Amino acid sequence: MTAKILVTGGAGYIGSHAVKALGEKGYQVLTYDSLVSGHPWAILFGSLVVGDLLDGKTLAETIGDYQPAAVVHFAAHIVVPESVASPLKYYVNNVQGTLNLLSAMRKCGVSKLIFSSSAAVYGVPERVPISEAAPLQPINPYGHTKAVVEQALEDLSFAGEISYVSLRYFNVAGADREGRIGEGKEDATHLITLAARTAAGKRPFLSVFGTDYPTPDGTCIRDYIHVEDLAEAHVLALEHLLQGGGSEVFNCGYGKGYSVLEVIEAAKKVTGVNFPVKYEGRRLGDPPALVADAQRIRAKLGWSPLADDLEQIVDGAWRWEQKRPRR
Numbered sequence: 633m634t635a636k637i638l639v640t641g642g643a644g645y646i647g648s649h650a651v652k653a654l655g656e657k658g659y660q661v662l663t664y665d666s667l668v669s670g671h672p673w674a675i676l677f678g679s680l681v682v683g684d685l686l687d688g689k690t691l692a693e694t695i696g697d698y699q700p701a702a703v704v705h706f707a708a709h710i711v712v713p714e715s716v717a718s719p720l721k722y723y724v725n726n727v728q729g730t731l732n733l734l735s736a737m738r739k740c741g742v743s744k745l746i747f748s749s750s751a752a753v754y755g756v757p758e759r760v761p762i763s764e765a766a767p768l769q770p771i772n773p774y775g776h777t778k779a780v781v782e783q784a785l786e787d788l789s790f791a792g793e794i795s796y797v798s799l800r801y802f803n804v805a806g807a808d809r810e811g812r813i814g815e816g817k818e819d820a821t822h823l824i825t826l827a828a829r830t831a832a833g834k835r836p837f838l839s840v841f842g843t844d845y846p847t848p849d850g851t852c853i854r855d856y857i858h859v860e861d862l863a864e865a866h867v868l869a870l871e872h873l874l875q876g877g878g879s880e881v882f883n884c885g886y887g888k889g890y891s892v893l894e895v896i897e898a899a900k901k902v903t904g905v906n907f908p909v910k911y912e913g914r915r916l917g918d919p920p921a922l923v924a925d926a927q928r929i930r931a932k933l934g935w936s937p938l939a940d941d942l943e944q945i946v947d948g949a950w951r952w953e954q955k956r957p958r959r
């Protein structure tokens with residue numbers, strides 16, 4: 633029998649792609665999601681328990697009844713500016729929610745966890761590309777919540793209570809190759825999604841925040857990773873743990889950066905729409921460049937991405953945007 637996996641946040645953008653990847657590999661999947669920002673239509677495999685991480689009773693009952701071999705934990709709030717304005721909301725959901733999950737897992741004898749971390753833990757990096765050994769210096773509450781959870785996981789692992797893999801995602805983009813799922817949040821804030829929505833006429837213009845960064849064209853550089861390659865990284869991380877592997881932390885990116893203007897050029901080419909762009913001032917707390925040193929996950933898990941191509945990523949987002957259900 634294939635292993636049973638509990639996925640928190642499996643109705644969300646990245647979680648739903650991981651559910652799909654796990655389901656296609658034959659895992660039995662149960663999604664636990666409050667639907668605060670996720671959608672039931674996004675769950676292509678297994679079933680859904682609508683529940684909140686903050687509801688420790690339902691969480692423990694769900695884990696106790698299901699007895700998963702491991703938990704893949706995506707559920708969190710993810711909007712950086714909102715975390716600056718409402719830090720308590722972020723600490724409660726992302727930190728307290730994860731501690732509830734760890735308590736429920738312990739109560740039920742489940743000890744393997746994959747955690748969605750973020751490049752936000754690095755803050756403004758001293759060196760690019762960024763290796764996993766770089767200091768964690770988050771510059772906003774969202775990044776702090778991820779770093780705090782990583783510390784808790786390290787401590788629990790050291791105490792022998794869990795084994796975990798923490799995946800530090802860089803900029804996640806794109807959509808399912810068959811076009812069935814993609815970014816579903818009406819208020820999504822990521823560049824490629826916004827470019828696709830602007831090209832589709834759903835937004836009047838695309839803002840570029842800052843043109844005077846110390847980069848070749850003055851705009852910020854980011855490492856964009858296709859959501860399906862990221863989903864596959866979760867499958868490999870899970871297999872590592874299920875085969876008895878120890879705790880690990882990996883960057884998830886391609887090790888290659890594109891500027892905002894390069895993304896816009898790709899989006900105009902792929903969509904064939906010369907959409908309006910508005911140049912604005914810098915936003916607070918945007919590092920000039922975030923690019924992963926992504927050697928480690930390739931070497932240790934044998935991760936071998938299939939969609940390391942900006943135009944392919946943008947094309948997926950664009951095709952998805954044209955059929956995305958509205959809520």
Ligand SMILES: NC(=O)c1ccc[n+]([C@@H]2O[C@H](COP(=O)([O-])OP(=O)(O)OC[C@H]3O[C@@H](n4cnc5c(N)ncnc54)[C@H](O)[C@@H]3O)[C@@H](O)[C@H]2O)c1
Pocket residue numbers: 640641642643644645646647664665666667668669670671683684685686705706707708709710725729748749750751800801802803804805817822
């Ligand atoms: N999108 C990115 O580029 C990116 C980058 C780095 C890290 N991450 C991390 O990846 C994870 C998933 O991000 P996403 O873009 O898919 O976000 P998302 O908002 O689409 O998905 C999050 C899911 O978690 C659920 N959820 C939130 N709080 C919950 C709670 N208390 N109880 C139960 N369910 C809850 C939501 O309903 C949603 O389905 C998050 O942990 C995020 O911090 C995302």
